[in-house]
Amino acid sequence: MNRMGKWIKTILMGLTLLGTTLWGAFAVYFGDSGNGIAQTAVALVFLLCGLATLICLGFPHWRPRVLPAYAILFGSILTWWVLIRPSNERLWQPDVAKLAYATFNGDKITVHNIRNFAYRSEFDYQPAYYTKTYDLNRLEGMDLIAVYWMGPAIAHTILSFCFGGNEHLAVSIEARKEQNEGYSTIKGFFRQFELIYIVADERDVIRLRTNYRKDPPEQVYLYRLQGPLENARRLFLEYMRKINALNVEPEFYNTLLDNCTTVIWLNTRINPEHLPFSWKILLSGYLPEYLYEFHRLDSRIPFSELQQRAHINSRAQAADLASDFSTRIRVPIR
Missing domain, CATH: 1.20.1270 (Substrate Binding Domain Of Dnak; Chain:A; Domain 2)
Structure with missing residues (x-):
């Protein structure tokens, strides 16, 4: 012994x-x-x-x-x-060069540097940004966008806030890359990238993935989230506060702990009804299924049917440059 x-x-x-x-x-x-x-x-x-x-x-x-x-x-x-300390002072790639920020006037939140690039291809684009004021009282809900490119287990997740009609503001949490720097899952564990909240028009972050990324092609699913509007308002404010904080104190991206999906979950803890942590958050491709199990998605139909309805690639490709892009991708093609 x-x-x-x-x-x-x-x-x-x-x-x-x-x-x-x-x-x-x-x-x-x-x-x-x-x-x-x-x-x-x-x-x-x-x-x-x-x-x-x-x-x-x-x-x-x-x-x-x-x-x-x-x-x-x-x-x-x-x-x-x-x-090692993160920095906002690096030579960034053009698509992540500007940080968004928000200013507050009661229930009116003005968001600056909303990205809305004009794409000719994935890497050929004309940078463009705009500023817009959103009324928190008009917030109608949120959508989860799940993007797949390497099987069912891994997805890039984006939240989009709906302010009525065609007014949607998408926030994509990503690794902020320097010029001539490619993304690497391994590098993402070792303080190689800073964290960025890309605040964007849906015609940018969704259309980029459905219409222009070809190697590999990406499949995009859009789900309407269920829950009290007060939760959506608190989460929107938490996002804006976090975006402002990153302008002052940058943070590192981490492939496992501080990525597009885990940071969403961390932000949702502002709400008392937030979901418990699960391996389906780490394996982000299963996040929609996890939300469905907790009735945070439409559970009146089987998940397989909901997933099929949520697939928006063909709708986004048809909408393309339309000014009502956000409305069109939410209307099923018959």
Whole structure:
């Protein structure tokens, strides 16, 4: 039993070493929005030191020498990691160059830098923004937009606030990328991207995904959310406050913890009836099904039928540049 206990202890130490070594190497390589030659070299050295320490676990007389040295090295990396700060002062890609912000006058909220690009293709567009005032008393509800491109488990989620008729304001929570920087799920774990709330006209964020993204093509579903209007109003105000806060104190995007869907859930905690956390929030493609189970979507029909009705690609492609785009994508084609 004593020997077995030692083996279990060694295995646990080995797994811990392997995990911290891989995390530390990736953290240095990707951290602080860059991976230059110096960072690459340090990451490689730490990786080799970690692997050497792992090997030394098999030699008990070496452990007291190498483990403290490894702990100091890892502690240094962890300290550096904690001290990395997000910034709004980088050379951003044009589609995320401007941050939205809101000003308040009673129940009237004026939203600035609402994105409404004119697209010729996914990467060829004319930037355009506008400012609009919304009356909180006219807020009629919210829609959830779920965008799929890699199977049923993962989706990009967007909230859109309806102020009556064709008046919709969409908010897409994304990774803010610098020029010549592509999105990477792995990089998203390592403080490589800042967090941005893209506040946009639906003709921008929806039409981009239905009409212009082809590699891979994206499938877009629009669901009307059910619930008290007071909840929608509180959530809209929380979004506006958060948008303003990010202008002052930027935050990092995180693939798992601070992404398009988890941040929506975090914001909904402003409401007393918010949903409990679920793995279906982490696997965001199942979020509509999760909402359906809690009657936050229309539950009078089977979910499969609701999902079929929610698919809007053909409607968005038909509406294209129409000024009443938001109205048209909500009317089923017969």
